[in-house]
Amino acid sequence: MGQVGDMMNKAFWVLAAVTALMFAYAPVAIAGAPYESTMLLVQKIFYFHFSTWMALTAAVVICGTGSAIYLFKGSATADRLAFAAAELTVVFGAFGLVSGSLWARKAWGHWWQWDNRLTMALLLELVFIGYLLVRKYGGPGAEKLSTAMGIFGAATAPFVYKSVDWWRTIHPKTSVMRSLGTTSPEMWRVVWFCTFAFLLLFTLLLVVRVHLEERRAELDRLYLEAEG
Amino acid sequence: MFVKTALLVLKKDFTIEAKSGEILYTTLFFAVSCVLIFAMAFVKEGEPVDGAGAGILWIAVFFAGNLALGRTFERERYAETLRALLLAPAPRPAIYVGKLLGIVLLLLLTELVLVPIVAFLFHVALFTRPLFLAALLVLGTIGFASVGTLFAAMLVRTRARDVMLPILLYPITIPVIIAGLLGTSALLQSPVDEPMAILWIALLICFDAVFVTLALWMFEPLMTE
Numbered sequence: 001m002g003q004v005g006d007m008m009n010k011a012f013w014v015l016a017a018v019t020a021l022m023f024a025y026a027p028v029a030i031a032g033a034p035y036e037s038t039m040l041l042v043q044k045i046f047y048f049h050f051s052t053w054m055a056l057t058a059a060v061v062i063c064g065t066g067s068a069i070y071l072f073k074g075s076a077t078a079d080r081l082a083f084a085a086a087e088l089t090v091v092f093g094a095f096g097l098v099s100g101s102l103w104a105r106k107a108w109g110h111w112w113q114w115d116n117r118l119t120m121a122l123l124l125e126l127v128f129i130g131y132l133l134v135r136k137y138g139g140p141g142a143e144k145l146s147t148a149m150g151i152f153g154a155a156t157a158p159f160v161y162k163s164v165d166w167w168r169t170i171h172p173k174t175s176v177m178r179s180l181g182t183t184s185p186e187m188w189r190v191v192w193f194c195t196f197a198f199l200l201l202f203t204l205l206l207v208v209r210v211h212l213e214e215r216r217a218e219l220d221r222l223y224l225e226a227e228g
Numbered sequence: 229m230f231v232k233t234a235l236l237v238l239k240k241d242f243t244i245e246a247k248s249g250e251i252l253y254t255t256l257f258f259a260v261s262c263v264l265i266f267a268m269a270f271v272k273e274g275e276p277v278d279g280a281g282a283g284i285l286w287i288a289v290f291f292a293g294n295l296a297l298g299r300t301f302e303r304e305r306y307a308e309t310l311r312a313l314l315l316a317p318a319p320r321p322a323i324y325v326g327k328l329l330g331i332v333l334l335l336l337l338t339e340l341v342l343v344p345i346v347a348f349l350f351h352v353a354l355f356t357r358p359l360f361l362a363a364l365l366v367l368g369t370i371g372f373a374s375v376g377t378l379f380a381a382m383l384v385r386t387r388a389r390d391v392m393l394p395i396l397l398y399p400i401t402i403p404v405i406i407a408g409l410l411g412t413s414a415l416l417q418s419p420v421d422e423p424m425a426i427l428w429i430a431l432l433i434c435f436d437a438v439f440v441t442l443a444l445w446m447f448e449p450l451m452t453e
Contacts, residue, residue: 071449119406126399133395139387144450145396148378151446152400155438159403 016204022197033190045103047191051198052096057157058202059089060124063131064154067147076217077210079143082150084209086131088202089153093125117171120159127153230325233318237326238333244303245334251299252334259292259338260345267349281352282412286368286405288342293335293372294394297380300331305384314451324377324447331373332366339365357415360425364415367432368408371439372401378443382450404439407432 030047066082069075100118101111112118131149138145245251266284270277304310313323343361347354354361379396383389411428414421 071446120403123399123402126402130395130399134392137388138392141382141386145379145382145386145392148382148446148450149396149400151442152375152439155442156400156403159434 019200026194029190029193033187045099047194049099051194052092054195055198055202056092059085060154060157063150067150071147080210080213084206086128088205089128230319230322233322234325237323238329241330251296255292255296255338258295259288259342262288262291263345276350281346281350282409285346286409290405292338296334297376301380301384310384320448321444328373328377331377332369335369352416360415363429364408364411367436368404371404371436374439374443375400404435
């Protein structure tokens with residue numbers, strides 16, 4: 001166990017260093033990418049905006065799956081994973097909403113529009129804030145409640161993703177990303193570089209958060225032992 | 229067995245309610261006073277604010293629904309009857325369906341009273357396409373109640389249940405209220421925007437299918453201690 005733990009520890013720090021380097025290089029790469037023809041400089045925010053939502057997608061999927069596994073198998077690790085992922089969903093969601101809002105101010109002239117994609121994204125954020133509230137203030141038995149919340153939240157996520165294709169909204173469609181590889185390979189490369197950096201950051205934060213939850217559970221167990 | 233159990237649970241709730249009438253009357257009173265408050269706020273010199281009617285109808289339904297859900301399960305908690313129900317040798321999803329049917333019926337009764345009041349107070353032509361409106365209301369109510377019944381049943385065991393129910397319920401069911409609301413608004417336009425209303429009805433069907441499936445799937449493990 002000790003050796004594996006050591007290796008995990010080393011791997012963690014190596015990954016942390018890689019992530020730091022990637023984030024240090026990201027601005028350079030973004031500055032070097034070609035200008036978008038209509039939006040020019042403002043479009044640069046897209047690289048982080050898109051990456052954030054990709055990290056958020058990973059968080060939502062993990063939270064939903066973790067919740068489902070906890071519900072049917074009763075695995076405590078899955079529950080911790082779901083909890084950690086829910087927190088990260090809120091964090092990345094807040095960043096995504098803010099970066100989108102900044103971009104919207106310049107591109108559409110408004111900070112916020114009650115457009116379908118934006119509304120659905122905000123709702124997803126609300127569901128996971130609800131998750132955390134229940135978890136914190138629900139008292140005993142709150143794990144199961146938040147589990148149901150996580151599963152419902154993950155179930156609404158596809159609606160958020162598809163909302164832009166179903167309605168004519170002001171937000172760009174999902175097909176923009178699929179065609180970017182052919183229209184502008186250079187931009188495409190930078191986008192995926194940033195996405196990878198965000199996913200790495202997400203993984204690191206997730207590992208730290210799960211580890212913390214494990215420590216907490218261990219502490220609780222020790223308290224119980226000392227009292228009993 | 230499944231259908232029979234569900235109907236038995238429904239019959240039980242109906243018998244209690246028919247005797248006391250507590251939940252129906254309190255929910256109705258709350259919903260109507262909600263609409264009256266909105267009417268005082270949004271009707272100026274006999275002219276209501278444009279497009280307020282549809283929103284107020286749905287808000288009143290959701291607020292009243294929250295209250296009804298809380299009361300229904302409070303009654304089950306009071307005499308520990310929910311535990312007895314769960315101990316019965318019956319499929320648990322059937323118990324869920326029975327409770328769900330009860331709440332949906334109760335809310336539909338409330339809506340029967342609310343719709344004319346809103347139409348009258350806010351001068352909205354809610355009855356031009358009665359079938360569309362009925363479809364929107366029934367589907368919206370099912371979507372709201374399916375999630376609500378699941379959470380209210382789980383919350384029976386938790387403290388701070390009154391606060392937790394809306395926190396859990398509203399973020400998840402806001403898409404339903406939006407779909408119902410925009411569908412109703414489409415019906416109120418002149419001429420009536422039928423394709424738009426159909427789109428929202430279709431979306432409500434999607435939401436209902438997802439919510440009811442998930443709730444049926446999760447009810448058993450969630451209610452196991």
